[in-house]
Amino acid sequence: MAQEQKGIDLTGQPFAKHLADNNSLPLQASETAFEKARGVNRVEIRTGFASARIGGLHGEVLKERLAILQPVFESGISFDFLKFSADGMSFVVPESLREKLEGVLHSSGAEFEVKGGRAVLIIHAVNMRDEAGLVAKIVSQVIDSGANIEHLGEMHDRLLMLMGKGGAEKAKAMILASNPEAEA
């Protein structure tokens, strides 16, 4: 069926074949895997962290917390995973700084608990925000595995959860079992 306007000719092979919607040519290996599979695609564990939980704070939210964080900062201790709770806050430091942190918190007079031997379970899932409910589902699965999530962070392609090393191993096994295509 030639078009009236010059330059358009959809007749003949292979053009018509290639433009057909029902083109059933099998995908070549080089064509596949443009996008990673939906959902979890990799699970890993990083170790070597300690977590601190500060409690008993009831005054002005940010001021009270900054008063405790200031000496931590001034001692050159880097912290991550800062989370504010109703009565305090929690954060994570490298295990190597645990003793130093305990000293600083002790001096500040804060009500605190520092736990060593923490691990970060990292669950990779491309573009998690577009997968409705995915973050909540992963969190729910990890809790069901028996792991105790102490902190939680996220970025565009991964969810990071701090927990004990044993819990991280159990959670990793459970996530991998329910996502057989995910890499360990």
Next chain:
Amino acid sequence: MKFKVLKFGGTSVRTPEARHLAALKVLSVREQGFAPVVVVSAIGRKGEPYATDTLKAFLDDVDHAVEPDPREMDLVMACGEIVSASVFATLLRSLGCPSMSLRGGQAGVRTDGVYGNARILGVNPLGIVEAVERGFVPVVCGFQGVWIQGGLPGAELTTLGRGGSDTTAAALGAALRAEAVEIYTDVDGVKTADPDFVKEAPTLSRVTYDEVAEIAHLGAKVLHPRAAEIAMKFDIPLWVKNTFSEEIGTEIVPSRELPGRRVTGVTHSGKLVYLQVDLNNAEPSHVRDLQARIYDALARYEVNVYMTNLGPTSIGFAVERVFYADVQDMLDALVLPMPGDSRVVYLVQTSNEPSRALETQRKLLEPLGEVRELKFEVNEGCTMVSLVAYDFLQQPGVFYRVISLLDRAGIPVLQTNDSDYSLSCLIPESELRRAVAVLHEEFGLATLS
């Protein structure tokens, strides 16, 4: 044959004048000796006649009580790109440039069978190659592909979900081994902040795939993370450029090409509602079950959560404000029985005063055991401001510097979230403009380029 893929978003094809400027970009690329392959989005934005949301409303409005079938929704939504591609191809031909429009399936975009949010499985670009060999500039409908194994006659049309046209462009670029993929929009490239908030925010000349994906994840609409993922995987040079200017734009490159510690920019999300429940009213042995049940409910109702916080004394998370009414409906009066021999039952309360549903549940449950309320504290007027950085946030003091800066500016920080590439603070929406400005100034972003 050296291909360049040029993708034009809704604002770039919105008016005849905009389309003319876009067409001139295509002609310019052609004159430089490249074979341009054009990808277009639907014309205009929400409310305009052929915009995706307008087309979607045709089906939504049939019966508000019944969710339209996703297959029918994909067919109607894909019409926007078909109109746009046909108009653009006709425009190119009117300018003396042979051109033809191609639907996603004709361009070889093959997807899985998830209507409304399909993933690209592969691209068979032979049709595009042959169109180019015959002297045409192909204009491909973005946002759509076909599912071959549909079990129905012919191939099933699917749409790619959010950022679908960016994803189409990146996938075609990968399949064609293109010299570059250029994403045209109405800003000069990736900025260090929203120019509506910080007028002097400069355009970055280069950023990495990961940085731009994180910027997009945190609210900036420059480029969809899925497109960045494909370009990164296939090492395709990616650019963000402005249809309406001759600025060079922003090149998006692999991390190895842009090493070094830096702050990339400040971004912000939309309107959020933060919900936090104090678990001090719960038995310590019940905390894990309460966490699991609340998150399980959120997952079952497919609620997207932000700023998640889990602790022995509280659970907190934010949801987009447009979905808050649904989340409140789902959570309010939710009954959370505890396993084992416990006679304690928890009831979720999401408003200051107990709702009628909650009172009814309480009366029904009281004869069975002890009923305890889990009252959510709800902060409706929130948003998220984020600092995006590369190899920077692990330095001692950055976190403290950010929150103490916001405190000095009198901006309350309700919650925080951090990752390898970003540090986000949940703040009152009323403080957003100031928060973006003070962070932009503190980290010297006005002098970046």
